[in-house]
Amino acid sequence: MGLLSRLFHRDCSSVPPMAAARIDEAIGRILTIHPRIAVASRYRHRLNEPIAVTLDYADELMASLPATLDASADAWAGNPSLRAFFATPDDIADTFGRSQEVRAFFESNPDAVDVHGTLGMALNERHVLGVALDGDTLHHDVAQTTLSFSDHRVRVCGRTETSLREEIERRLIDQLALEGLSMLAATRAARLARGRELMQERVALLHRGGTGLASVAGGGAAVEASELAHVQTQIAQNAESLAALRVPTDIIEHELEGICEVFGKPADYVYIKSRHIRIDMMNVVQEGETKGGSDIEFHFVRVPGVTPQMRAFALVRFRRSELPPGGLHIDAAMRAL
Numbered sequence: 001m002g003l004l005s006r007l008f009h010r011d012c013s014s015v016p017p018m019a020a021a022r023i024d025e026a027i028g029r030i031l032t033i034h035p036r037i038a039v040a041s042r043y044r045h046r047l048n049e050p051i052a053v054t055l056d057y058a059d060e061l062m063a064s065l066p067a068t069l070d071a072s073a074d075a076w077a078g079n080p081s082l083r084a085f086f087a088t089p090d091d092i093a094d095t096f097g098r099s100q101e102v103r104a105f106f107e108s109n110p111d112a113v114d115v116h117g118t119l120g121m122a123l124n125e126r127h128v129l130g131v132a133l134d135g136d137t138l139h140h141d142v143a144q145t146t147l148s149f150s151d152h153r154v155r156v157c158g159r160t161e162t163s164l165r166e167e168i169e170r171r172l173i174d175q176l177a178l179e180g181l182s183m184l185a186a187t188r189a190a191r192l193a194r195g196r197e198l199m200q201e202r203v204a205l206l207h208r209g210g211t212g213l214a215s216v217a218g219g220g221a222a223v224e225a226s227e228l229a230h231v232q233t234q235i236a237q238n239a240e241s242l243a244a245l246r247v248p249t250d251i252i253e254h255e256l257e258g259i260c261e262v263f264g265k266p267a268d269y270v271y272i273k274s275r276h277i278r279i280d281m282m283n284v285v286q287e288g289e290t291k292g293g294s295d296i297e298f299h300f301v302r303v304p305g306v307t308p309q310m311r312a313f314a315l316v317r318f319r320r321s322e323l324p325p326g327g328l329h330i331d332a333a334m335r336a337l
Contacts, residue, residue, distance in 0.1 A: 033177040040256040050263035071316040080294030095152040097324035120218020122151040123312040145285040153218025175212035180262040217311030271302035
């Protein structure tokens with residue numbers, strides 16, 4: 001049991017103001033996704049302890065994240081992680097140059113020298129037969145595992161590493177609220193078919209709008225700013241339709257209980273793991289006690305959706321001075337094909 005959950009378990013009145021503020025913010029984010037639980041009896045009091053458990057879990061996850069990488073062409077040759085993630089040093093600027101979020105950040109923060117962000121990537125792991133050198137002997141048809149990273153995206157940005165980590169925590173809260181909403185939508189009684197339909201629509205819209213951890217790992221379909229505004233309008237209309245439904249009190253109580261269940265056991269619903277491996281210059285995983293290769297570390301997360309994905313991500317820092325002039329706009333061009 002973590003610090004916050006221990007305090008709430010013993011006496012919620014002893015929770016420090018800063019911790020209480022974090023819990024209040026989390027409740028606000030939950031209500032944004034599932035607003036009608038606000039009419040449930042004593043909903044804030046009932047959410048306090050489960051959210052404290054989740055915030056303890058979030059603190060553990062944040063502490064487990066590796067150090068921020070200096071994502072620059074100059075650093076590429078000397079950093080094994082950057083060499084593993086990017087085939088060439090020029091690919092780094094290309095990735096950040098085509099990110100709408102990175103460009104929007106620099107436009108909104110004209111004095112910012114750099115941006116902190118999450119670099120999300122598709123992780124491709126292949127089992128192949130290759131060659132390996134054992135002392136002076138070259139062996140053929142050796143079973144090997146190779147890693148490659150593709151579909152690089154930067155969609156979550158912050159001015160500092162601290163602000164970026166705080167934003168990841170918020171996305172974790174959103175993701176759990178989405179998981180709770182998805183679970184409730186799937187178990188809705190047939191007599192409330194319209195409610196189930198609206199809730200399923202809401203889950204799909206929130207995923208499309210980038211809510212939750214999908215943006216942290218760069219998963220899901222990229223959405224243009226104009227389309228995102230339309231999605232946000234649809235989400236608001238969906239909320240109004242849900243609010244207009246006449247729902248028995250016991251159903252809303254059940255919904256709150258479901259949300260509390262998810263937040264009380266966050267590890268059961270959010271899958272984020274770290275991976276620490278040794279690879280050589282060709283991204284071949286080095287097994288056993290070999291002295292060759294270099295160590296790299298990254299995290300990977302399960303991105304839910306119609307087709308769930310496993311995406312790798314790392315915390316990175318990118319300098320404004322390396323941003324390509326005018327941008328590449330490759331993402332928009334690819335979506336037009």
